[in-house]
Amino acid sequence: MKNKSPKVAVVGAGPMGLAVAYELTLKGYKPEIFEADNRLGGMAASFNFDGLEIERYYHFHCLNDHAFFDLLDEIGLKKELKWKKTKMGFFYQNKLYKWGSLNSVLFFNKASIFIRIRYLLHALRCLTIKDYSYLDKISAVDWLKNWLGLKGYYILWEKLFEYKFYNFSSTISAAWIWSRIKRLGKSRKYLVENLGYLKNGSLELINKLEKIIIKNGGVIHLSNPVLCINPIKNGGAIIKSVNKTDIYDSVVTTIPIPLLTKIFIASGIDKDVIKNYEKTISIACACVILKTSKKITDNFWTNINDNRYSIPGIVEMSNLRELDSYITYVPFYMPEDHPNYLKSNANLINEAWDCIKKINPNLEDKDLISSCCNRYRYAQPVIGKEYKKTLPSKEPFKRLFTVDTTFYYPEDRGISESVGFGRDLVRKNF
Ligand SMILES: Cc1cc2nc3c(=O)[nH]c(=O)nc-3n(C[C@H](O)[C@H](O)[C@H](O)COP(=O)(O)OP(=O)(O)OC[C@H]3O[C@@H](n4cnc5c(N)ncnc54)[C@H](O)[C@@H]3O)c2cc1C
Structure with a gap:
């Protein structure tokens, strides 16, 4: 066990911040966690909806969410993870079609048989790509148009991009969409989609992590947004939050980079550093x-x-x-x-x-x-082409780590990825 005296602050208590804090406590640290919201969980937080405690945003898990399974196993929640064979649909020209299975695609008569076959071949190809470096350099839209043809793209993909990314649609990297298709494609048993969920939702994970962190000496400050972060030359930073100002030997921020950029600007951080953060959309x-x-x-x-x-x-x-x-x-x-x-x-x-x-x-x-x-x-x-090159440094100042969901590119944001990435960061740097 390491010396317990170094003070560590974790900014943000979504799955990543909580995983960072949890891992720190395993190493003997007693981290202080700052969370702006009045509850833990970030995007995976829950609320009371008409008497039902559910997530503010839908969550499911895939068969290859290994970092998530490892954590559940460790904290005694594996038995709460359930699996279900799920179905997909496609609403097109005022009609609901079956979708997502081999047969449903083959019988989808609104697209030509060539489009249907090309669609299936593309889905199959996504499962076999190992080196995604060439996808990193091309746009998702161009890649899909190449595979499916223009008509196939317009029927099957266009709206999914348009109503997610609007004017950014054409900038999205092919590597990003590939990793999403692959994640779902690999969540199949005998070709049938199998998705997972925690019996009582993500709240179960969040509550358990909170309990362990507090039991191990960690401190959680809710409704306490960090306002300023001033790096210290020899390492760490002064953190000013709504209710507290203190000095920390190490700081890990897990809040979305655009929010951190605002905090850096308010803190008077050098413009040359800030310009690397401003690229994240x-x-x-x-x-x-x-x-x-x-x-x-x-x-x-x-x-x-x-x-x-x-x-x-x-x-x-x-x-x-x-x-x-x-x-x-x-x-x-x-x-x-x-x-x-x-x-x-x-x-x-x-x-x-x-x-x-x-x-x-x-x-x-x-x-x-x-x-x-x-x-x-x-x-x-918004994950653009050659995205890694646009990411700011993970440690722009000594012992001040600035990470968020974009740092595990090409994987899309996900609970498994956030907890895996957060734990790994602590293992390698503390
Ligand atoms: C609609 C939707 C659907 C999703 N579906 C799935 C899914 O099916 N499966 C899946 O695995 N994932 C899904 N996700 C993604 C998943 O929720 C995220 O990847 C994960 O929660 C990210 O965790 P995080 O801790 O990295 O970031 P966040 O959850 O964004 O946590 C960041 C935290 O920082 C806090 N914060 C912000 N500013 C400050 C400040 N100044 N001071 C202190 N704290 C601050 C925020 O309040 C927040 O709690 C979905 C997300 C959304 C939005």
Whole structure:
């Protein structure tokens, strides 16, 4: 066990911040964690929705989320991890099609047989690529157009990009979309999609980590956003938060880089350092949640290609997790300065419900029991070509580590990736 006296601050208590703090306590440190929100969990946090404790944003796990499984095993939660065979759908030209399986793609008669075969070959190819370096240099849109042809791209992919990245769509790297397709593709047993979930949602993981961190001497400051970080020449930094100013020998920030950039600017950090942070762009998410008296479809995930709605898909959580009610997430992704982001929650809920009634015309307004909308400003980083080159340094100042979900590129943001990356950072640097 190391000397316990060095003081360590962790900024942000999402899955990564909590994993960093947990790993530090295993090494004998007693970290102080600063969290802006009034609850732990970041994007994976839960809230009470009409009597049901659920995540603000939908979460599922894949068969290859190894860092997540290792952590669950270690903290005694492995038995809470459940698996389910899930279905996918595709809503196109006012009709709901089956999707995601070999047969569903082969029988999708809205695209030519050539497109269908090319789509399947591309999905297969994604599973066999080992060296992604060439994908790093090309755009996802160009790569998909090459594989599927223009028509195939417009039917099957265009809206998914448009309603997630808007004007950034053409800049997204092929390596990013490849890693997403591969993650889901590998979450199949005998070709059937198998997705996982914690019996009581991500809250179970968050609560358990909190308990262990506190038991091991860590301290958690909720509702205490960090305002300034001033690096110290010999290492560490002075942290000024809403309720406290103190000196730390080491600091790990896990908050989204665009937020850290603002803190660095407020702290008067050298412009030459800040310019490396300013390149990170992130898309916001306004996520509608609906509780209904009837199922919408049998699918967990339904992709949508419909010009009437700026919705890339819906996620029926109650077709994955065993819940007492029918719960559906409808994400609206968009850049913060897009007019859609100014729409009120009520407006977005109306659009979501209207779209869902088109998917399942048997639904009537009386079937909508309750609704809400949560927003996360920095929800999806825009991963451009040769992304690694645009990332700022992991340790721009001695013993001040600045990381977030973009640092595990080409993997997309995910709980497994965040906890794995956070733990690894501590193992290598403390
Ligand atoms: C709509 C949506 C769906 C998702 N679906 C899945 C899924 O199915 N499966 C999956 O594995 N992952 C999914 N994710 C991603 C997953 O939630 C994230 O990858 C993970 O939560 C990231 O954790 P993190 O700790 O790295 O970052 P975050 O969760 O962003 O945590 C950062 C924390 O920093 C805090 N913070 C910000 N500013 C300050 C400050 N100044 N001072 C102190 N604290 C601050 C924030 O409040 C937050 O708690 C999804 C995310 C979204 C938005």
